[in-house]
Each structure stands twice: as C-alpha cells, then as structure tokens.
Amino acid sequence: MSQYKLNSTFIIKVVVAVTVLFIIAPDFEVLRRFVFGFGQFITPSIFVLFFAILQYTLLKNNKFMALLVWVLIFAFILLNIKDGWPTGLMVNVVLTLMCLPMTFILALLFAVLRFQSTLLVLKIFATVIIESVRGVPLIGLMIFILSVGADMVPAYWMMPKIITLWMIYSLFAGVYLAEVFRGGFQSIPKAYFDGAYALGMSPLKTYVYVLVPKVVIDTIPAAFNVYIGLFKETSLVLLFGYFDLMNIALNYLDFPEHYDESIKIYMMVLILFWIVATIMHEYGHYLFKTFSKYEAKKT
C-alpha cells in the first residue's frame, strides 16, 4: 500500500537552504525582520498550532472540525490585522493561508457549474467568469479593482485593502484551480455516474459524495501547483504598500550603507520563497499519499 514517507532529499534540501540563509544573512536581526517583519514570534507559533489541529482533523476525516479550524484561522488573522502586522514573509504566508479555502471553494463551484450540463445559464456564467479572469494579467486586475473600482463604489462599501486583495487572489487562483478540477471531472469514466445513479443517488448526491471527493484527491498534485503559484504571486502586494518580504528587502537596500549587500539580500529573498514553496510541495505530496491509498497496486 502506498504510504507517505518523509523524503530525505526534502530534509537535506531545506537544511542546506536554511544553512545558506544563515551564512549569507548580514545578521540575525535582518533575517528575523525578513521573515516575521515587525511582528512578534507568537503569531507564527499560533499558526503552527492551528495547523497541527487541522492536520489532526484531516486525518480523522472530521470535516466539521476542519472547517472550524479554518474559521478560527480566519478570525485570528482578521483580529490581528493592523499596522505592522502582517509584515515580511508573514504577509505572503498569511495571504496564501487566507486564500487557500476560498480558492478551493470558488474553484469547486466554478468547475462543477462549468462541467454540468443541466443548468445552462449557470454553465455560461461560470465559463464567462473563468475565461475573463484567466485572460487578464493579475496585476491589471488588482490595479483596476483597487484604484478604479474604489472610485466607483460608495465609501461605506469600502473594505480593508487586505480583504479586497484576498478576494482578488482567491478569484484569480480559483479560476485556474477550477480548470484543474474540471479536467478531473472530465477524466471520470461514465461508469461512475451509472454506478451511482443505479444505486438511487440523485445527481447532486453523486457530485457531493462520489465525484467531488475523487476529483479533489486525484488533483491534489496539480492543485498544489496552483497554490504554490498563488504564494509566489502574493509578492505583488508590494505595489499596494504592503511590507511583504520583497518590499522589506527593497527598503533595506535603499540605505546607501547596504548597497554592496544587494546580491546577498536578493538571494535571501529567493531562498525564503523557495523554502516555503518546497514545504508546500512536500505537504501536497504528503496529502496525496495519505488520501490516495486506493491508487495502490494489487497486493
């Protein structure tokens, strides 16, 4: 039976990357500021705790608890958003974390609406949204909504900028993920539908209890590709004044006494992004191995 084993190559890669990071960092304080920004150590620790609980609920297949943990993560983020937090790499991590569930929900919704053939109006709606959002650059969409869009809506509709960014990122990654899910739905043989219908299941129940679980598991590797892309694209928030990892690095290099450190600083930024992306990739691999036991060959 296929089972996840912690990949030794993964550990070596991360250890080497962290070591290089410590070697090239001008001092520990700079590294700390790049990662945690101007915030405290306590918040990342709480995230780790949340994730430990989330992991437990996933393994126990307790969907209600998993949902509750996401709500808690959300509430925690929203209560903590203030000037100075999140900053540094935490901006990218927090924004990605906020986007993960929303991206997933939107993607699933758009994929099902586009895949099904009964509700034609909704199918067209999903197709139009997917094709329009996918066809424009993310930066263009962000500028349009945050500057032009802000002038068009009444003041009392205005939301905190991070919430707007969260929605834009979720939508953008959501349409890409929707196409991944749609591919998953399309690869399901007709036998699955016949099998479920013959058991007396309605089309809705067939989707909810048979098709969606299979598609979600089968597309974990491709979905994590989208999530990693989303994480890297969060560095665009620097254009809207957020002190994310990239912006903090650029600010650091603005001081004349740091000019000669530019190579080291840019390398630090890239290595930090790389470490998080690699961890995300490994986590996706772990989830896939854990939930796709049925892929095992005959014993």
Added chain:
Amino acid sequence: MKPLLTIDQLSLSLSGKEILKDVSCQFQTGSCSVLIGPSGSGKSSLLKTLNLLNEYDAGLVCFNGKDIKKISKIELRKKIGMVFQQYNLFDHLSVLDNCALALKRVLNLKKRDAYEIAQAYLTKVKMNDFVNAFPRQLSGGQQQRVAIARAMCLQPEVLLLDEPTAALDPEMSFEVLETIKSLAEEGVTMIYVTHEINLARHLADQVIFIEEGRVVAQGDVKEVLDTTKNNRIKKFIEQIEHRLYGSE
C-alpha cells in the same frame, strides 16, 4: 400470478440510432430470466432502460403494475438494483464504504447500521475479509462480488445483471456464478444478460433471445435453447458452444 415487471412494445433510440424495437416481455416475481443474443443486439440497453439509465421513446414498462416513468427514478432504483459488466465500483472508497454509501446517502441510515448491513452482505458474497481493501487491490472476480453485494445492500426486488462474468477468466467467473446461484436459490428476481448458455440452462426460468433490438424468441429453457426451430438461435448457440468446448 401478476408479473412483477412488464415490458410492452418498448422502443429506444440513442444518438439517433434505433436500439430497441417493439420489445415486449414479462418477468415473474422470484424468477430468473436470461437475456441472450449477439453483441450489440440491445440486451444491455434493455437492462439500463429498466433502471431508467436510458430514457425510452415509446412503449410501456410497468413495475408492480405501475408505469416506471410515474415512479421517481430514485424510488425505482432502490427497488431495481443493477450490477455492471465492468463492476462500476468507486475506486476511492473502500469495499465497505462502496457497499454502505447508498445505505447512508439514499436510505439515510445511520453510519453504524449501514456498515452492519454492508458487512452482512459482504459476508454473504464471501468478501468479509476484504472490507478495508480498495477495489483496485482486488481481482476481477472479487470486485464483481463486491458489486453484487453493493447492489443487494438496498434489498432490491429485482436484480439486473449485465454480463457480470464477461470480463473474467473461467476461475473468477466460477466465484461470481456461485454467488449468483445462491441469490437465485433465495428467490431474488433476476434478469441476467449473459453468454453463459450452461448457466442459463441451470438457472433460468425464462430465456429471451434478442437480435437487432427485437425479441426473436422467448420461453422456457427447453423451448428457446434446446428444441428451437429458429436457425439463427441454433447457429448462435452452436457458435458459443464451439467457442467453449472447441471442435470435440
């Protein structure tokens, strides 16, 4: 005695092609009916139509005296179970979950009760040692037995079997045939599409020969298989027996 299932002048077209033409037949409660005929003759389509997986164009199908189009699809499928040639199991669910799924989601039974019933039927088809296995870990014969247990879990009044042994080697076929025989002995109404002439001889109360979407002959085993005067049926049976036993 009133028949459980009646088909009257049924016609079916799929993608503009006429598949069934004026098919009429009856199935008695507790009987085992075998549908035989060459590939592409419409046997599987007829089974799917009885389960409303195909929507027929004309004619009348009555279950317990009621037009099946007037019964909700879900209610009908609870009473008419189906087993497919390619098993149609859900690969991502364990054997036990495959069987318990409909009990939980269609009959709305509690998880514990659903698992209990599923376990009982899996024991009946001798698959109780594989409850936690996934379909891809099983042999074809084992998968087909799970599929039969899954269909039986809903305790249907009629079981439709669409060539359940066609994709299996003789040894695996034997496992499945033993299971089907035991169900027939229990008095489950079965409509069985097969090329297994021997099984038809052994089990069938009624044999229906279909060719090019039409019922060519129907009656008891002797009438259709042994004493038929229809040359086409004779040739078909000869070919199958020749394939099975060679030229000896």
